[in-house]
C-alpha cells in the first residue's frame with residue numbers, strides 16, 4: 001500500500017481527488033486477496049534491480065528509458081536477466097539501457113493508428129482501462145498528458161510496469177501509475193479528460209454495461225478512445241463465438257464497427273466515428289524471445305489466414321472515438 005502514497009498525494013493536485021474516498025480501501029482489498037503464486041518472486045526481483053534513474057528518456061517516438069552508455073555492461077546484463085524472469089512480455093516494445101524487450105505485440109503500431117485522430121493529450125488527465133504492462137501509458141505521457149493512469153488486474157503486468165518505472169526520475173514517475181484494479185472496481189469518477197479502452201470489450205460479458213463504465217470515468221466533454229475486435233457487417237451484426245476464438249477462451253462479443261457506433265450513440269455519446277479498421281497481421285502479434293509461447297500464427301487456419309483455427313473471421317480491430325456530451 002505504501003507504494004501508492006505518492007500517487008495519492010499526486011491525486012490531490014488533480015480533478016481526481018475525490019477518488020481518494022474509495023481508492024485506498026480498494027487497493028487494500030486487492031492486497032489482501034492477491035495471492036498469485038509468483039507475487040513474492042516478482043517482488044524480490046524488483047528489489048534486485050539496480051537503483052539508477054535514466055538520464056536519456058524518449059517517449060515520443062517509442063519507449064526508450066536509458067542509454068547503454070549510462071551503465072556498466074555488467075549492470076545492463078543483470079537488468080536483462082532480471083527482466084527475463086518477468087516473462088512473458090506481451091505489450092511493448094521497450095528499450096531499457098539498450099536492452100530491447102521485443103514483446104509479443106507491436107503495441108506501437110496500434111498507437112500509430114490512433115495518435116493522429118485523437119484530441120491532443122497535452123495537459124490532459126487520461127485513464128487506460130486494461131493497459132497491460134502500461135506501454136501506451138508511456139506513449140500518452142510522451143504525447144504531453146499531465147497524468148496517465150492505467151488499471152489492469154494482472155499481477156504480472158503490474159510487476160513489469162514497476163520494473164520499468166523504477167528507472168525513471170521522480171519528476172516523471174509521479175505522472176504515471178498502474179493500479180491493480182478491474183473496471184468493475186472503479187467508482188463513477190466523471191473526471192478524466194480522455195479514457196482509453198483498448199483490447200478489453202471483447203473480454204467482457206456485458207459490453208453495453210462495460211461501455212457505460214468507461215463513459216462514467218469521463219468528464220462532460222471528455223473523449224472515449226475505444227479499440228476492439230470487430231467483424232464485417234451491418235449495424236445489427238455481432239459474433240458471439242463458441243468456447244474459443246483464436247484460441248482465447250474468454251471472448252464474448254465481437255460486433256461490427258457500425259454496431260459499435262450504434263451502441264455508443266444509444267448510450268448518449270456524441271460525434272461517434274470509426275477512425276481505423278485493420279486486420280491484425282502475424283508481424284504485429286508474434287512469438288519472440290520475450291514471449292516464447294504460441295502467438296497469432298498458431299491461432300489461424302494454416303491454409304487460410306483469413307480464418308481462425310475455429311473457422312471464424314481472423315482478428316480485425318477497429319478504433320472508435322466518441323465525445324461525452326457537456
Ligand SMILES: Nc1ncnc2c1ncn2[C@@H]1O[C@H](C[S@+](CC[C@H]([NH3+])C(=O)[O-])CC(=O)[O-])[C@@H](O)[C@H]1O
Nearest residue numbers: 091107129130131132152153154182183198199200
Ligand atoms: N475487468 C478488467 N478490467 C480491466 N482490465 C482487464 C479486465 N480483465 C482483463 N483486463 C486486462 O485487459 C487487457 C487486455 S489486452 C489489451 C492491452 C492493451 N490495452 C492493448 O491494447 O495493447 C488484450 C488481449 O490480450 O486480448 C489485459 O491486460 C487484461 O489483464
